[in-house]
Amino acid sequence: MKRRKIPYRLCVGCQEMKPKKELIRIVRTPNEGVVLDSTGKKPGRGVYLCAQKECLLKALKGNKLEKSLQQPLSEELIQRLKVGLGYEVPRES
Numbered sequence: 667m668k669r670r671k672i673p674y675r676l677c678v679g680c681q682e683m684k685p686k687k688e689l690i691r692i693v694r695t696p697n698e699g700v701v702l703d704s705t706g707k708k709p710g711r712g713v714y715l716c717a718q719k720e721c722l723l724k725a726l727k728g729n730k731l732e733k734s735l736q737q738p739l740s741e742e743l744i745q746r747l748k749v750g751l752g753y754e755v756p757r758e759s
Contacts, residue, residue: 673686676714679715693708
């Protein structure tokens, strides 16, 4: 029997190829805007990040996330991504 091919994707933060299941997908959908894609199946333009905070910071610092998603990211959206990924505690308004 043949072994199944493991799909690899590139992390936009550290630029390393890793198995798709180890990465977190962020997608720009036509209806919802930029959201975290926990299923990995939402339609739209997607980018992948490692689950490490450093990768998100590198992607934000070099504007790699904005370039890959082809959309500028607001501070509010960046904050929601950090909270959604578990890197920050949500602020109370």
